[in-house]
Amino acid sequence: MGFIDRFLRTRKFSRGIHPEDHKRPAADALVRKMPLPERLYVPLLQHVGAPAHAAVAVGDTVQKGQRIAAPQGAISAAIHAPTSGRIVAIGDIVAPHPSGLPVAAITIDSDGRDEWTTLTACADPFALEPAEIGRRVSAAGVVGLGGAAFPSAVKLSGGRDANVDLLIINGGECEPFLSCDDRLMRDRAEEAVDGIAIMLHAAGAREARIGIEDNKPEAIAAMRAAAAGHPKIRVEPVPTRYPMGSEKHLVLALTGLEVPAQGRPADVGVVVHNVATAVAVRDAVRFGRPLVSRLVTVNGACVREPGNVEVLIGTLADEVLEFCGGLRADRGAPARLLMGGPMTGMQVPSLRVPVIKGTGGILVLDADEVGLRTPGPCIRCSTCVRACPVGLLPLEIARRIRAGDLDAAVKFGLKDCIACGCCAYDCPSHIPLVQYFHHAKGELAARDRNKLRNEATKTLAQARAERLERETREKAETAARRKAGPDPQPAPAPRPAGAAAPPAGESA
Amino acid sequence: MSTLPPASPHAHGGASIARTMRHVQLALLPATLFGFWLFGWPAVHLFVITVGACVLTELVCQRLMRVESSLGDGSAVLTGWLLALSLPPWAPAWIGALGGFIAIAIGKQLFGGLGQNLFNPAMVARVALLVSFPVVMTQWVAPLPMTADGAPGFGEGLQITLASPPAPDAIASASLLGHAKTELSRGVDVLHAIGAATDPLFSWVGSRAGSLGETGAIFLLAGGLYLLATGVIRWHIPLAVLAGLAIPAAIGHALDPAHYLPASAHLLSGAAILGAFFISTDYVTSPNTAFGQLVFGFGIGLLTWIIRSWGGYPEGMAFAVLLLNALTPVIDRYCRPRILGRTYRGAPIDAAAQRGVK
Amino acid sequence: MLFAVVSLTLLGAALGVMLGLASRFFAVEANPVVTELEAMMPGSNCGQCGFPGCAGAAAAIAAGTASPACCPPGGRALAETIAARLGIAVDLAGLRDEGPKVAGIREDICIGCTRCIKVCPTDAILGGPKQIHNVLRDACTGCGSCIERCPTEAMAMQPLPVTLQQWVWPKPAACA
């Protein structure tokens, strides 16, 4: 069917949508730096993978940049104190997550001095072994800052193992409302390019391409100027089309290569990092500075002074909003409080949740911007099919999920869905398609967990059966021995205290 | 929406069913008004009754089933509208009322309402009427413009619609396709039978016998192009329908002009344009993928030509649409888009091969 | 008209016969299903379903004499999985499922009688005579067998708290 492929859908990124971008004027405002908050709440789980393990105790004093939680397991990230001060609590706080569930966090009272701990700088990162760069990036707790928050060091060293030859830097920032990457590229292009050069060295790739959507001409110009002296780093404008910032779609747009389903870009020799991550890597390697702050876009019709703010990790979202002038009274009650962009971001239960490493935006949208209405029936208009950048049939998947047939939904490609939201954005019936997909993916994961649990139970039940059998046998043997020769010892010796096993026979 | 927490996306493009339906109705308006003028007041009355019957049936069905009324989305109105366009303009009122009832109650609500129906409701009604009342449904009147002498006035028109029409002799006529078919069966070849009727201007403006929607091809075409321009429909189905009709027609006519009408006659007569742009493009009953839509459209065109040329009815569009509607699930099953990173068969694509290519 | 009626009737009859034959020829052997179902069940043989162990329940469900929802530890998730495997609809209305539960012991009431230990199918309870007992959350399948054994009512089932990683988006409310 290759000819149909060529005829109807070229091997280019041709679907997706063009949402209204709402990026200006926030993108044009200069970056402001937030004053030091009095108290910071630093969650232990800010990344993909296992939560970090607290390495400090309540009452400890910490310096800015001191490690306060250590990574656990292969995929995890360290966490550092965003400022100097005293640990006042280690316990649950409300997570920046729609469920409103608790997450473990370290609470720090700032001492107002904001003093850095001693950092190990490095004058020439290019003299370092690539593995050493990976170690430093890992020690600095750098994660992907585009939103997915995957530990960067894992990706960097993984890239070396997979023989990656192209490093793609994601400056797509296709989410409406967000402009933190745009701002970063405009203001800190030199640093970003330096970071890219370091990553290039660490990943062992031949060249780097920086993909930037063509609705950011200033960023393109700035990055081009900064990259002028680097023959291996090229800036490539890409068409403005959501979801250009999706890893697989950016790879497709820049190289024409398709990342295999269930695979990673490394399978086709590419590794993708966000542009903000490049700056974080530079800070980590050149100055030994861990990731303790980030740029956050504060935007939405309800915000009085939208713009980009440099925020310490752990700052409460409502303090950031307060810094941006608070909410506008004339817009009525906000329709949505979001962390992240409107297409994939999450509604948070309240604004008393902290900014974490993956938070690119704090948005307070009014009803017009959200534009949601009561969902109607699916009219099979296939608008969603046209919108889906992955080539799925969202209406069919949602129909199967509605009927509770998750297996059929998987057959229709549920697992390939990237939850980009294009389908639901365009659906004339306002069907919450993405929520169906979230729900089904969650149920599938729960099923898998259940299966594991069942297997564990079975092993335990079997172990018990074996134990009972063994004990019966032993008892029988003892009895036989006793019968054979009279033994002066008093029968059964008392069981050692604390043993789990009950005396056999009674339960048999 | 109060179901918390709302999932992403927290933005919407603004499309809605009601807006889509409004676009379609707007696109139909010029052709409908032209039809009204051409066939006079009886046509207007029939139109009102048919649309009214659809709306009423929808209302009653939804009340009976205790679901929230969805009249606001305008889909019932559109169904009635399309049905009215496919009826003989001077048909009696009960035809319109019965048709409206069949379309909504049987064609739509019985399947579970909007989005669930397998068949195009308007075509279900039309075919049901045609099969049950072949005489009434094929009594075409010659155009008698509203402004012309002797055209029935409002009251007179009401009489024609409500009571049975006056002695047909004076005004009865046959649509072009019907005429060709009858003459052919009498041994007159089509060239002579259709005579001046194929005059291009005549066809384009369509001032001849037929249903409301069979006339005024140019207005319908304009409406169709409007729908394409506003993105309500895509080009795949209309183009494929017209191609499916024109290609065999052209071949047939080239081989045997005495038996087969030329492609232009096929395209400009009957419900070809209406069917291609407005009826086959019905969202609910057409396939979901571009390739599927091409197959679907071509199938409709081809079947229409076959029925028109060899079948028992002069006009086959409605039958063709229904047949292909029935095939839509099959088409959808086999025409699936390719998933990014997978082959058409659904296996992950070969990464190594791509690396080699690069 | 007559022709249509006759041909449709014939078609219907022919299809019916074919379906009947197909169901006979392609009938699934019973045994593999039972094994498969058994693999899905919790496997703790707690007996709460009223059958002597999970194998018995699996056989009964496969035979159609028991509902897929008969296993309390398996809960709604298991019922749905089984129903999907068997291609049957299952009435989940009677199944109250507040999510997974585990047993918990109130330390101030426990007298260390060890009765609960003896019934636990997965050895999930730790303790010795005259000692306060404890439930290993990871090992408890939530079968509830231990609860009524406790002479001091020190044991109760407690819902397993949902964590951030396990939280599942609710299914959107059904629309027309």
Ligand code: SF4
């Ligand atoms: S866009 Fe919405 S209404 Fe249209 S087919 Fe998809 S789910 Fe159905």
Ligand code: SF4
């Ligand atoms: S189905 Fe998934 S990948 Fe496709 S548009 Fe919808 S959310 Fe995006």
Ligand code: SF4
């Ligand atoms: S601890 Fe109690 S509820 Fe849990 S598995 Fe053992 S007997 Fe069943």
Ligand code: SF4
């Ligand atoms: S049955 Fe109750 S009292 Fe006895 S050991 Fe168990 S928990 Fe303690």
